[in-house]
Amino acid sequence: METRAHKVRSALRRQRVTINDVASELGMTKSTVSRALNDYPDISDSTRLRVREAARTLGYRPLANAQAIRTGRLRAIGLVLQLNEHDRHRPFLADFLAGISQAASAAGWTVTVSTATSDEDTLRLLSNLAQEHKADGFILPRTLWQDPRIEFLRETDIPFVLYGRTGKPDGCAWFDITSEAAAEDAVKCLYDLGHRRIGFIPGEMKYTHARLKLEGYKAGLKACGLAYDPDLVSAAALNRRQGAATAEQLLSQRCPPTALVCTVDRAAIGAYLAADRFGLKVGSDLSIISYDGIEEGEYQTPPLTTFSANVADAGERLTHLLIKRINGAAPESLRELSPASFVARGSHGPVRKTPAELADIISIANHQVEE
Amino acid sequence: METRAHKVRSALRRQRVTINDVASELGMTKSTVSRALNDYPDISDSTRLRVREAARTLGYRPLANAQAIRTGRLRAIGLVLQLNEHDRHRPFLADFLAGISQAASAAGWTVTVSTATSDEDTLRLLSNLAQEHKADGFILPRTLWQDPRIEFLRETDIPFVLYGRTGKPDGCAWFDITSEAAAEDAVKCLYDLGHRRIGFIPGEMKYTHARLKLEGYKAGLKACGLAYDPDLVSAAALNRRQGAATAEQLLSQRCPPTALVCTVDRAAIGAYLAADRFGLKVGSDLSIISYDGIEEGEYQTPPLTTFSANVADAGERLTHLLIKRINGAAPESLRELSPASFVARGSHGPVRKTPAELADIISIANHQVEE
DNA sequence: GAAAGTTCCGAAACCGGTTTCGGCAAGTAG
DNA sequence: CTACTTGCCGAAACCGGTTTCGGAACTTTC
Numbered sequence: 001m002e003t004r005a006h007k008v009r010s011a012l013r014r015q016r017v018t019i020n021d022v023a024s025e026l027g028m029t030k031s032t033v034s035r036a037l038n039d040y041p042d043i044s045d046s047t048r049l050r051v052r053e054a055a056r057t058l059g060y061r062p063l064a065n066a067q068a069i070r071t072g073r074l075r076a077i078g079l080v081l082q083l084n085e086h087d088r089h090r091p092f093l094a095d096f097l098a099g100i101s102q103a104a105s106a107a108g109w110t111v112t113v114s115t116a117t118s119d120e121d122t123l124r125l126l127s128n129l130a131q132e133h134k135a136d137g138f139i140l141p142r143t144l145w146q147d148p149r150i151e152f153l154r155e156t157d158i159p160f161v162l163y164g165r166t167g168k169p170d171g172c173a174w175f176d177i178t179s180e181a182a183a184e185d186a187v188k189c190l191y192d193l194g195h196r197r198i199g200f201i202p203g204e205m206k207y208t209h210a211r212l213k214l215e216g217y218k219a220g221l222k223a224c225g226l227a228y229d230p231d232l233v234s235a236a237a238l239n240r241r242q243g244a245a246t247a248e249q250l251l252s253q254r255c256p257p258t259a260l261v262c263t264v265d266r267a268a269i270g271a272y273l274a275a276d277r278f279g280l281k282v283g284s285d286l287s288i289i290s291y292d293g294i295e296e297g298e299y300q301t302p303p304l305t306t307f308s309a310n311v312a313d314a315g316e317r318l319t320h321l322l323i324k325r326i327n328g329a330a331p332e333s334l335r336e337l338s339p340a341s342f343v344a345r346g347s348h349g350p351v352r353k354t355p356a357e358l359a360d361i362i363s364i365a366n367h368q369v370e371e
Numbered sequence: 372m373e374t375r376a377h378k379v380r381s382a383l384r385r386q387r388v389t390i391n392d393v394a395s396e397l398g399m400t401k402s403t404v405s406r407a408l409n410d411y412p413d414i415s416d417s418t419r420l421r422v423r424e425a426a427r428t429l430g431y432r433p434l435a436n437a438q439a440i441r442t443g444r445l446r447a448i449g450l451v452l453q454l455n456e457h458d459r460h461r462p463f464l465a466d467f468l469a470g471i472s473q474a475a476s477a478a479g480w481t482v483t484v485s486t487a488t489s490d491e492d493t494l495r496l497l498s499n500l501a502q503e504h505k506a507d508g509f510i511l512p513r514t515l516w517q518d519p520r521i522e523f524l525r526e527t528d529i530p531f532v533l534y535g536r537t538g539k540p541d542g543c544a545w546f547d548i549t550s551e552a553a554a555e556d557a558v559k560c561l562y563d564l565g566h567r568r569i570g571f572i573p574g575e576m577k578y579t580h581a582r583l584k585l586e587g588y589k590a591g592l593k594a595c596g597l598a599y600d601p602d603l604v605s606a607a608a609l610n611r612r613q614g615a616a617t618a619e620q621l622l623s624q625r626c627p628p629t630a631l632v633c634t635v636d637r638a639a640i641g642a643y644l645a646a647d648r649f650g651l652k653v654g655s656d657l658s659i660i661s662y663d664g665i666e667e668g669e670y671q672t673p674p675l676t677t678f679s680a681n682v683a684d685a686g687e688r689l690t691h692l693l694i695k696r697i698n699g700a701a702p703e704s705l706r707e708l709s710p711a712s713f714v715a716r717g718s719h720g721p722v723r724k725t726p727a728e729l730a731d732i733i734s735i736a737n738h739q740v741e742e
Numbered sequence: 743g744a745a746a747g748t749t750c751c752g753a754a755a756c757c758g759g760t761t762t763c764g765g766c767a768a769g770t771a772g
Numbered sequence: 773c774t775a776c777t778t779g780c781c782g783a784a785a786c787c788g789g790t791t792t793c794g795g796a797a798c799t800t801t802c
């Protein structure tokens with residue numbers, strides 16, 4: 001009787017097909033159906049097939065929430081993005097999201113996204129999402145050398161993976177692009193082109209990638225037998241404006257660099273402006289090699305030579321790592337690195353002018369501006 | 372006994388605080404706690420306060436999934452992004468997502484994001500998310516004049532709101548920016564500056580906004596007493612390359628336009644390239660007014676005049692609308708429009724050259740290229 | 743002072759799944 | 773022929789909540 005009533009009701013409401021519908025259709029109990037669908041060993045193959053077939057024809061899809069309250073697993077990946085003013089427009093987001101969500105979707109998982117406006121906000125959102133169990137674990141983008149998110153998640157024992165490395169790596173899983181190798185290669189490449197004064201525009205040292213790139217720059221100098229000169233390293237630059245300012249300052253020295261290695265493309269594009277101001281042609285008078293691979297760099301004149309990071313791929317790999325982590329794999333076994341790819345375009349070339357010649361041109365330009 | 376056993380067990384496992392913990396702490400049943408927290412009228416104020424206080428001090432947070440299986444409401448907003456190659460890098464995404472997720476978060480909701488690679492993929496993901504109940508409703512970005520997503524969601528009776536309008540608006544709620552008014556205003560503005568040959572670079576007509584902007588362009592011409600000339604409307608252009616090609620074609624006519632109205636900023640930036648090729652100065656020889664408000668436009672020379680859409684605000688308002696819709700409001704009562712804001716920069720100005728003078732310059736440039 | 747109405751909470755069903763436990767039937771060993 | 777295993781499934785508890793229902797205690801009404 002109850003079966004019939006249930007059928008009628010669900011027909012009337014045009015409701016979702018539940019596990020009970022499948023069970024009563026087959027004259028079995030829902031426990032059998034559940035175990036059949038979840039490949040329990042105590043279900044015979046014939047029953048398993050019948051259940052599978054019935055579930056398919058009835059269009060049964062288990063309700064993720066209902067599963068989650070018993071299994072404790074929602075199959076949802078959490079992502080809290082901190083969108084500061086300087087990277088609200090960062091072009092990576094779409095690729096990163098696409099990589100994550102497509103890998104997740106292929107594995108039958110979904111992605112829960114939140115955006116935060118501050119560090120505290122980020123921690124609050126992570127905590128909320130975890131407590132309400134809207135996510136089984138998190139991908140942490142833009143890792144810091146000392147990262148409060150990592151502290152928090154480690155303490156509360158919530159699974160996570162890092163996009164980037166960090167200062168205290170205990171218990172951390174990560175994927176990262178070896179940006180330090182890119183910076184090192186950039187220096188070597190410029191050295192091979194004859195450059196001997198190679199400047200560096202760093203990022204903020206709180207970010208791990210910025211630290212690593214600086215180390216890579218130093219390693220490159222060492223490998224080429226060049227001395228490290230603090231005067232060739234500017235203040236941090238994250239955007240076009242800051243890139244222009246720091247490049248201008250680097251170039252206005254007595255013995256300016258003939259080439260620049262930049263931490264981020266946007267700063268490099270700023271350096272174009274500085275070069276322009278001094279009447280220097282990028283690619284011949286001044287070589288620039290950067291890192292990121294944003295689309296905008298392609299449209300500069302000359303197009304920007306850069307080490308490009310495959311952000312969509314990073315998203316995919318992070319997703320796979322996180323799922324493994326949630327399924328219990330040890331974090332130490334979940335650490336992957338991948339190189340950036342060198343995109344040679346027009347902003348680097350053989351050294352043309354000596355630092356002294358550059359200094360002359362620049363000081364004249366600077367005096368003209370003063371008048 | 373059972374209460375004690377439960378306490379011990381939860382203490383051992385260091386587990387989540389459940390509603391039972393709160394209830395046993397107060398010596399009440401969980402049903403009372405639930406109703407107290409959900410403001411049922413049959414709970415006395417004193418009990419309500421005691422429950423609230425206990426829940427707070429114990430750090431109880433109801434499990435969204437568990438709530439959802441009974442209430443049918445997960446408090447999750449679904450968003451399926453279709454990232455075609457030409458807008459993978461679109462800069463709006465971060466703002467849009469920030470607007471949505473911050474409004475959602477403030478209301479105690481979360482956001483589930485998926486990315487699709489094709490129309491079919493989009494429908495598949497919408498269906499999956501709805502069937503597994505990972506979202507209570509959807510925000511549909513980039514609405515089409517004939518939109519299969521709308522058909523699907525309308526048929527299956529799943530709540531949704533549109534970012535943009537559509538051809539068959541029955542049962543649809545939406546927020547949109549009046550881009551037709553922007554296009555009309557752009558024409559009027561150029562007319563007031565003396566322009567009489569005003570070209571138009573449209574988007575793809577499958578998008579509602581592109582249709583509306585074309586209508587706005589025509590309405591503007593009419594309001595100014597100018598005749599509509601099909602020769603002044605190019606093929607669709609969505610990116611820099613296409614913008615350059617279509618602008619080049621528009622300008623290469625016998626009687627070229629002295630001003631261009633563009634559907635999207637990226638096409639407008641492409642038009643800069645065409646102007647450059649012909650030796651025309653944007654802002655004086657050729658006026659350009661566009662629509663979008665992307666950051667890149669600010670860095671062109673001259674900076675691009677455009678109608679800027681506040682995408683973060685759109686995300687917020689769509690979120691509020693969708694929540695109301697999910698709570699049962701009639702879609703017809705959930706329709707909002709908002710104007711784009713005019714950002715006057717350097718790419719438009721009084722007409723300087725007659726179409727005939729422009730044609731001379733351009734034909735010379737074209738012949739030089741041929742040689 | 744009894745009947746009727748309120749106020750407020752406990753008991754239990756329910757949501758849609760998962761998982762444990764126990765037992766029936768068939769097969770195998772002694 | 774009995775005893776013991778094994779394969780397979782049903783019954784029921786369980787997950788963490790929500791919601792319905794009924795009834796005790798207290799107030800009001802006549």
